[in-house]
Amino acid sequence: MEPDAITGLAAEAYVYGSPLVRQLSAVQACLQEGCGALAPAPFNDFAHADGPATPGTHVPFAPADLVDALAQLDLSGGPVRLHVPDTAGAYYVLQFVDAWGNAFAYLGPRATGTGEGDWLIVPPGWSGTVPDVVSGVIDAPTSVVSVVGRLACDGPEDMPRVRALQQELTLTHLGDRAHRTGLPATESGVPGELRFFEELRVWMADFPPAAPDRAYQDRFQPLGLLEEGISPYVSAGPGLVRALGRGLALGRLRVEEAARRPATAADGPPGAWQTVPHLRDHNLDHLGVGTLGSPEWRIPDREASYLVRAVAARRGRWLPHGYEAVYAHTSRDSRGHSLTGSHRYVVRLAPPPPVRAFWSLTVYDSPGGHLVANAADRYVIGDRTPGLVYGADGSLTLHLSAERPEDPGAAANWLPVPAGAFRPLMRLHLPGQAVLDGNYVLPPVERAGGGRAPRTRRGS
Structure with missing residues (x-):
């Protein structure tokens, strides 16, 4: 392909693939360094915040009336059982996000109530026996999943109740094989300017998307993104490096410009609050427990959904669907x-x-x-x-x-x-x-x- 064609295709690959790279980079950081105010935690274990955000919590726009819980699941060794305590009517939500940034399931008062329960989270293609004692099954689209928890808290005096819930919120690995301890490794010899494409190449192979998306990503073959084995970027020629670099910059610009566009209240009066209740409508294929699949919550144009997904990953990781929560600023x-x-x-x-x-x-x-x-x-x-x-x-x-x-x-x-x-x-x-x-x-x-x-x- 001509360099200009490679550049254009690379820009499309960035829009398509940046949510995967952002999501899994966040997963990796949570495993190794922690996430915001949360300490690092291994796969299949929860990290809990000490309480709602305070001025000492140096995390942008952290909530002052919710306590965060976060777990990274690896289902490569088999299912994981999640125990949810009885919150006695108090609000909470557990949001399940796949490797591509799609919110595909919710537990909480809207979706499943506030009673005690056990949920079986199973990997793609799993066909085992479901235990009789579980409340239900959550089918994960990818073998790595983020569970994003938010527990309502009415201030410091309410923290003993919240801490008791944290202790009862548990994960148990039920698989017959050991799960991963980290994400699939990329090759170290790839130049820094091509690191994005290397991560996309490796992680796209290990965490394949829905079938219609796989057909779309076949078009990225000329970029080397479908190559198996040794990375094509280790010995990439200067012409390819320049074309991919220009495409990466162009793709980033497209996402940045889309993210800067005014939100829903842009045409309102001065001072109108901006909301984005449909920023998570890019999930078109895996709508599990607690999700809504009606047309108003799904983007009709699949290719248009890729840009929305990239903007969602850029604007705010792990934001919920609008029917779970709407944020206005x-x-x-x-x-x-x-x-x-x-x-x-x-x-x-x-x-x-x-x-x-x-x-x-x-x-x-x-x-x-x-x-x-x-x-x-x-x-x-x-x-x-x-x-x-x-x-x-x-x-x-x-x-x-x-x-x-x-x-x-x-x-x-x-x-x-x-x-x-x-x-x-x-x-x-x-x-x-x-x-x-x-x-x-x-x-x-x-x-x-x-x-x-x-x-x-x-x-x-």
Whole structure:
């Protein structure tokens, strides 16, 4: 092929394959170094956070009312049994993500309830006997799977309950062969600028995608991505190296540009909250326990889904489908001005967001996305916050400012913000249909003016 054709094909390969490389690179990091605030853990074992995020948690946009749990599964030696404790109605979710970044199963109140249970997670093509005692079977599309857990937590006083759940959340390897201790190795002699293609070549062979995707990836034969055995990139000629390098840069640019495109609220008024409830709709083939396969949750164009999948991998690893949670963020007020702690703001929720689990608002510094310490030691506010003051009509006005409001009602609904630029993030867990179809729209953040506060009544 001509160099320009190789470059174009390499760009397509990046869009197609970057989710696999990103996902498995994250798996490898979790095994060896840890992930964010979580310590490293071997295959088929959970790593648990010590608690919700605090200002000392240097992880961008970490939740202040959820406790993370994370396990990397290797099913190459056979099935794994997962024990889930009874959470007594409290929210949690376990999200299963395959090697290509597809969320293919969920456990939790929406999908399976909050009772105790055992689940058998089986590798592709498994045909063994299912034990009678399990609640169900989760068919994994790839032999390596990430289990992403989030457990609701109402603050430090709630951590004993959460720790008890962590101890009961267990994995047991049931296979008749030893599982891997690491990912398939790539060749060390590959030049650094071709490392992406080498990782894609090796991991694409070990973790094949769905059949329709395999037909699509056959077109990458001229790039050497389907070569077996010795890597074709160890002795690649300068012309091929240049063409692949240009293609890699072009593919990255395509994904970056797509990731920067405004989200769903782009055409709304100034300060409109941005949401991406359909960022995970790229999974077209493996829809297991707890997933929805209706047309509104699947991208109709398979090739278009590759770019969405690449953007999802670039924007936020392990985000859930919109029907499990919707995240909304903004950086401007209702007049289009950047949010800063030098001003006071209000968010008038009339009515509050319709959810079947809970909603919460957290504020992070900008552009870093970190929690900033405040004297009140308060970092999240939501429908589980005790002592909120509601309006007579059921509305709720949240107050965002660096200083505590003097009015007692406003102080009850106060969320401290950093002194400088900040970004609020609203999390809607199990959002109602009005959120998903756009009939409920979060109001913009308003800069507070003078005048008396509206009459309020105390609520819960």
